[in-house]
Amino acid sequence: MTDLCRCREPPGRPRKRNEPTVTYGVSVEPARSPRLAPWQRTAEGAGLLAADGTVAATVFAEMSALAVSTGAINLGQGFPDEDGPREVLEAAREAIANGVNQYPPGPGMPVLREAIAGHQRRWYGLSVDPMREVLVTAGATEALAATLLAFVDDGDEVLTLEPSYDAYGALIARAGGIHRTVPLRFPDWRPDHDELRAAVTDRTRVILVNSPHNPTGAVLDRATLELVVELAHRHDALIVTDEVYEHLVFDGDHLPVATLPGGWERTLSISSGGKTFNTTGWKIGWVTGPAALVTAVLAVKQYLTFVNGAPFQPAIAAGLDLPGRFFTEASASLAAKRDLLVAGLDAAGFATSIPSSGYFVVADAAALGEPDAPAFCRDLPHRAGVVGVPVTAFVHPDRRDSVRSLVRFAFCKRREVLEDASARLAALSPREEAPAAR
Ligand code: PMP
Ligand code: GLN
DSSP, rough: OOOOOOOOOOOOOOOOOSOOOOETEEEESSSSOSSSSSHHHHHHHHOOOOOTTOOOOOHHHHHHHHHHHTTTTOOOOOOSSSSOOOOHHHHHHHHHHHHHHHHTTTTTTTTHHHHHHHHHHHHHHHOTTTTTEEEEEEHHHHHHHHHHHHOOTTTEEEEEEESSOHHHHHHHHHTEEEEEEOOOOOTOOOOHHHHHHHOOOTTEEEEEEESSOOTOOOOOOOOHHHHHHHHHHHHHHHHEEEEEEOOOBBSOOOGGGGGSTTTTEEEEEEEEEEETOOOOOOOEEEEEHHHHHHHHHHHHHTTSSSOOTTTHHHHHHHHHOOOOOHHHHHHHHHHHHHHHHHHHHHHTTTTEOSSSBSEEEEEEGGTOOOOOOHHHHHHHHHHHHHHHHEEEGGGGGGHHHHHHHHEEEESSHHHHHHHHHHHHHHHHHOOOOOOOOO
């Protein structure tokens, strides 16, 4: 194994840091522009910086606010509308009552680190040292932030799939990196292996793999993940995985990159309890990987939040220890909700892609004569009383044409809510000025 914690610029691997580079025919200037303050660069990385220098709210915040102000059903931001397992909630109450209310240890409470290590062994056969190879974070978001800030230097390239979760672009830009992408295309969302090969070079510092994937619900197959490992070795890149939907795979099993031959030694695996236990507001996440890599992440993490969520840590530990039945039932129940909403969207006239995991389904509004998803999503609460999120929010502004008419809807809601939303969408009448369906 090469030393992934090394200082940058090893001999024989020169980087041309200040040259504009090209990805998929789009010219990309180095992320650090003299014009932009670091906070503006962060917003720009997520496509939220307006031409006049003002910063917009995230699409999730904007759409949730629109749902509240219009009283529409919120199928925008991905959060469940039901509580998770009783045992988990009870464990948090008990921890508060028993005085678990002060700073926990920096790397996380031992009970949770042990539960995370136990979870990796039980589900994936991975042997992880709870004291050296596990770090508890403030959600997967802080894990991603600390990891990218720990490893990405000015001009380093970070590769993600696209569409991609909005935090990636923001964090890569804040770290001074250059965001490269490999496109996933509606409706199958399978990355092209030649495009993946072409996108990873010696300039690639991190390959950030989100599987199961938000917003598409795609699950990367073994061959793709093996190619990621092969390319990371060939180009001496670090692999960072975002596996927050690991227990919400509907068809088949979740496959962590760290379990593949050659995977563990250069992978930091990130997950969190929010999706698995319906506790998105608790923000308990974690990173696992080789001790030297985890230590590097801790060096940054301890000056972001230092620690968080003391009473929630033993509660998530209790969740991770729940019997297998809980996990299979949770994913089966969500799969049934997927089927319900997909049927509703189909009946309303959308073209849908069937997600094999996660919280979301992507639907094409062009089939309804709506070519412009951002405009459609702004109107939809008023026209139909439903909120969705345009997929353009997950794509770099220069490349949005390919997803222009796509809308992401969340199905992590109660069945009656999904039935109501489906009925409302079915009653959607075309806009007067709507162009003919393609
Ligand atoms: N990664 C992905 C792909 C997500 O969808 C989300 C949203 N919850 C996160 C990370 C953030 O996770 P957390 O709430 O644990 O910070
Ligand atoms: N992960 C959630 C989603 O994709 C939202 C998280 C957020 O609001 N930042 O909808």
